[in-house]
Amino acid sequence: MTDAPTPATPASAPASALPRPVRMITCSTAPNPRRVDIFLAEKGVDVPRTEIELATRAHYAPEHLARFGTHHLPALELTDGETLTETLAICRYFEALHPEPNLMGRDGFEAAKIEQWVRRTEMLVAMPLFYVFRHTHPAMATLEAQVPALAEAHRPRLADGLDLLNRRLTASAYIAGDRFTIADIVAYTTLDFAKVAKVRPDDSHTGTLRWMAELAARPSCARPKRG
Ligand SMILES: N[C@@H](CCC(=O)N[C@@H](CS)C(=O)NCC(=O)O)C(=O)O
Incomplete structure (x- = not known):
């Protein structure tokens, strides 16, 4: 056959x-x-x-x-x-x-790895962060019926998510591997925004802090001007 x-x-x-x-x-x-x-x-x-x-x-x-x-x-x-x-x-x-520079994966495995880290970042870091932000920040009062207890319930999950990213960035140069990809963009925009909710990596998160400093130096990551 x-x-x-x-x-x-x-x-x-x-x-x-x-x-x-x-x-x-x-x-x-x-x-x-x-x-x-x-x-x-x-x-x-x-x-x-x-x-x-x-x-x-x-x-x-x-x-x-x-x-x-x-x-x-x-x-x-x-x-x-x-x-x-x-x-x-x-x-x-x-x-x-605009395929180049490639940011979403050069082959099936790299694309899968990137997607894994994007999903982890969204579900384990961004989601609890947005609960904390949207239910505590005065600027969100026009968009959200704020329930501060919801923010507090998500703080420990956010801390776990930040630990996860730090472990990854201690072992790896970038989130999905050895080069900059959309996984870094998703994680960086999330962590940079976290400052608005008064959430920051702590001093022991040396992997995350090293990576954040490197990304902050990229012209694409310059902070948007407000107002
Ligand atoms: N999953 C959506 C989320 C988009 C989203 O939540 N955008 C926020 C701004 S960061 C928004 O438009 N919020 C408007 C609102 O809540 O009224 C995506 O990836 O684009």
Whole structure:
């Protein structure tokens, strides 16, 4: 018995056939939009943008919700009328349009490793951090029915997540391995934003502190100007 022939993998559309970005609706100072900003800066790509100050709730306007399906930023409009939200989805699209420098994995294993660390960072660090921030910070009072006990319940989980990242960054130069990838962008924007919630790596987190100093020196990671 012979093996059945392996079907050819359908070729994905060339980047030149894909719709182009029209504009990105965003809030430069918020951590999720900042991920995309760093990603684009690393690739040297510029996209027209409309800034929204979250406290104004302009992203809850019926036209915005009808267009994008959610009030979460960033949100991307494309030339064919399609839209994308979710930072990772938007970055995936820009990686297809501008493959170099590669930030999402050069092969299946590296892509899987990156995804593993992105998910760990989102679920074990960013999620508890956002509970702490959104349920304690006065600026979030227009967006959240604040329950301070929820913030306190998430503080120990956040501490565990910060320990996990420090262990990784003690053993590894970058989050997903030996080079800068989107996993570093997700972790860096999360930890840099944590300062706003008065959460910082402690002095024993030498791996994280070493890595944060290195990333802070990258031009793409310059802090956005407020106001
Ligand atoms: N999972 C989404 C999260 C986006 C998100 O939560 N964005 C925040 C800013 S960091 C937002 O738009 N918040 C608006 C609100 O809560 O009203 C993504 O990855 O894009």
